[in-house]
Amino acid sequence: MIAYFEPRYNINKDLQAYAGISGESIAFPNRAAAEIDLYGGIRPTFDKFAFDFGFWEYWYPGGQCFNGSTNPVFGTDCLLNGYLPDLNVVKKDLSFWEVYGKVTVTVNDQLAVGASVYYSPSVLNTHAHGTYVEGNAKYTFPTTSLPQGIGLYVSGAVGYWDLGTSDQFWCTQTGTAAEGCFAPNSPYPFGIPYKSYATWNVGFAITKSVFTLDFRYWDTNLNKADCNAFTSDHTATFNNSYSAINPSGVGSNWCSSTFVVSGKFDLTAIANLK
Numbered sequence: 001m002i003a004y005f006e007p008r009y010n011i012n013k014d015l016q017a018y019a020g021i022s023g024e025s026i027a028f029p030n031r032a033a034a035e036i037d038l039y040g041g042i043r044p045t046f047d048k049f050a051f052d053f054g055f056w057e058y059w060y061p062g063g064q065c066f067n068g069s070t071n072p073v074f075g076t077d078c079l080l081n082g083y084l085p086d087l088n089v090v091k092k093d094l095s096f097w098e099v100y101g102k103v104t105v106t107v108n109d110q111l112a113v114g115a116s117v118y119y120s121p122s123v124l125n126t127h128a129h130g131t132y133v134e135g136n137a138k139y140t141f142p143t144t145s146l147p148q149g150i151g152l153y154v155s156g157a158v159g160y161w162d163l164g165t166s167d168q169f170w171c172t173q174t175g176t177a178a179e180g181c182f183a184p185n186s187p188y189p190f191g192i193p194y195k196s197y198a199t200w201n202v203g204f205a206i207t208k209s210v211f212t213l214d215f216r217y218w219d220t221n222l223n224k225a226d227c228n229a230f231t232s233d234h235t236a237t238f239n240n241s242y243s244a245i246n247p248s249g250v251g252s253n254w255c256s257s258t259f260v261v262s263g264k265f266d267l268t269a270i271a272n273l274k
Contacts, residue, residue: 029234033062134159151207224251
């Protein structure tokens with residue numbers, strides 16, 4: 001469930017400023033209560049080009065280590081005794097921020113193409129930088145070919161996450177519990193170099209007035225072992241999934257292909273500020 005509120009101010013016909021807040025229910029391994037997003041930016045337009053530049057804060061209140069510790073620092077009880085059931089660990093606070101830039105080109109009344117880039121110096125508070133780039137396209141079918149009041153479009157996107165190395169809270173453990181990540185054969189005792197990966201989606205949506213019903217297929221090329229290392233998935237299981245940064249054999253399905261059906265409605269007040 002997602003809800004949002006976004007006031008906008010039209011500085012002139014070609015420039016809009018905006019700010020917003022949204023909230024959604026989540027099921028994170030640190031048991032955060034929800035995701036609260038705070039964002040703002042500007043949207044300049046030049047002929048067929050529509051830009052969007054802004055800042056986004058991802059806030060996850062109510063998070064905790066699995067054992068309830070409030071001090072998620074490497075070497076404390078939060079890490080040593082706060083393992084999830086699948087032996088993953090997770091910080092109390094996963095909040096982070098990013099900046100972004102987007103452009104959409106309206107080719108004609110039916111076709112629009114776009115690109116975007118997002119950057120964060122610490123994705124999910126891991127202290128690993130993350131740069132995400134994406135290209136997308138959307139084709140809207142002419143209304144004359146559809147029943148009155150019904151809209152239909154198909155869209156898709158291809159993106160790539162370039163990820164850095166985490167801080168020391170996460171590491172690869174190969175020795176005994178006493179040795180931890182500093183066993184002689186542990187390849188990454190000071191932080192995990194996360195696996196960069198591609199992601200894509202394709203689908204179609206039916207619209208009616210303020211309502212949209214979207215049917216979409218999502219997938220990535222991230223394997224289950226590297227997905228587990230990146231997400232600290234509390235539902236991961238031992239399934240012989242191994243990689244350099246995840247020698248445990250525990251893998252996560254969170255990055256596997258999935259089909260999602262979502263519904264939404266947008267209400268726009270008449271007073272679009274100017």
